[in-house]
Amino acid sequence: MDINKLIASRLLALRDRRGLSLTALSERSGVSRSNISLIERGESSATATVLDKLAGALGVTLASLFEAGQDEPAPPSPLQRAVDQPVWTDPASGYVRRQLSPAVRTPLQLVEVVFPPGQRVTYEQVVREADIHQQIWLLDGVMDVSAGDQQWRLQAGDCLAIREDQHISYANPGKTPARYLVGLVTLPFAI
The missing domain is CATH 2.60.120.10 (Jelly Rolls)
Known part of the structure; x- marks a missing residue:
């Protein structure tokens, strides 16, 4: 999976799971609503600083934005090749x-x-x-x-x-x- 698509899907899933609108996440993170929208659509590659602000506003680590398989029905593998x-x-x-x-x-x-x-x-x-x-x-x-x-x-x-x-x-x-x-x-x- 393309890394920007992975980040996009994780960000959207985390925002949905917390019931946050784009506006609410923008206010919590200090990242513009339009920038969040571009990132969630995989149309923008966010900087590390922006991703850290978003992760903090969502209550997760920056590393968790790069995790694949968290939202799939099958349990994730304990091996990461x-x-x-x-x-x-x-x-x-x-x-x-x-x-x-x-x-x-x-x-x-x-x-x-x-x-x-x-x-x-x-x-x-x-x-x-x-x-x-x-x-x-x-x-x-x-x-x-x-x-x-x-x-x-x-x-x-x-x-x-x-x-x-x-x-x-x-x-x-x-x-x-x-x-x-x-x-x-x-x-x-x-x-």
Whole structure:
């Protein structure tokens, strides 16, 4: 399946499941109604920042927008073959994101990212319905990561644990692509 079509179907399904109109999702996310409509029709490739805003407004992780098979009647397979892993390229920065995890419901999601040199992506602080923790294990290259007021320069082999409840920025200051693994764990907020 084309990645933009996959994102479109997941976004529409999540919006319908929550009973949100385009206007309501627009107000919650800060993304224009027309932009959401284009994304849902698969006519626009949204940036990582826009997809993060939409995921936050829907109360899901960004990674969940890349999951196939969630809305099919048959249970999803616990195996995600490499050839079937959704791959998406951020049109703004050129970073390439591969959804490694199968569509089986677990609190852990794994994502591989290849981040081009000289690029930056910033995610705003988004209020979510879950507590999302991530660990970033840098496999190759160099990455600068900031979360809130803290900043780190990661070298190959370094692993950083942060929460997604703050402003987060990723930048590759190097001259070669950086490659890293992201492990995301979603925990429900205690009531």
